[in-house]
């Protein structure tokens with residue numbers, strides 16, 4: 001379980017990106033964070049694994065105080081938190097397999113990690129992780145030879161190598177077309193449901209929020225302005241969504257949602 005209490009982040013230039021944000025995420029939840037550009041979504045996600053140090057407040061993950069963790073503890077905590085990025089953050093010139101294996105670096109003993117020497121069993125696991133996202137046949141290609149959707153699947157496989165209890169996904173489908181967006185979110189949902197991995201994800205299409213979220217928080221100028229359960233979200237109107245999200249709020253095309261029915265079948269291992 002994740003408990004975020006009174007979290008505030010003020011950047012050195014004085015920008016108050018988060019102001020007194022509190023919420024909880026139960027194990028196995030799929031929390032979606034919505035909000036306009038600049039509302040603080042990335043800052044919030046990055047505070048949770050301390051890629052950004054909060055100014056005030058506490059973050060407790062499974063009883064451990066992330067905010068008070070020293071560097072040793074933080075390494076341990078971060079091992080269990082996978083991160084997925086909008087622009088994938090792959091090493092383009094390395095192979096897909098090497099990128100996936102890098103998810104395990106936090107578990108290697110120091111000399112192995114310096115040399116990036118992975119045991120054979122770990123390489124097998126990496127292939128299995130790629131199989132879970134349907135691209136084991138791409139393992140030996142260079143990462144920059146893959147399409148955007150395939151690259152994000154590599155990002156998921158890399159996160160899986162951490163054996164995470166939680167995945168933080170910062171706009172994971174913003175660079176993808178709507179059909180691919182459903183494919184990627186379908187994989188995240190499957191991991192969420194079948195492996196009980198909690199997912200915290202920022203998204204900006206209402207359809208996607210309604211389809212995947214079990215809980216939603218809405219941010220505006222760094223403050224929580226909306227909290228919704230799965231039922232609340234499903235009955236949310238475009239107008240309500242626009243009040244939080246602004247006039248930029250939009251749906252992906254109606255046809256895409258029905259496509260999801262096919263995708264669900266496709267993601268089964």
Ligand SMILES: Nc1ncnc2c1ncn2[C@@H]1O[C@H](COP(=O)(O)OP(=O)(O)OP(=O)(O)O)[C@@H](O)[C@H]1O
Pocket residue numbers: 011012013015016017035036037038039040041042043044
């Ligand atoms: N390193 C930084 N220094 C100063 N201000 C920053 C820094 N990073 C972000 N901000 C500011 O903090 C606020 C929140 O930014 P953040 O990136 O968290 O928002 P966001 O909701 O993720 O936006 P987007 O959807 O555009 O990524 C914005 O006003 C942004 O300009």
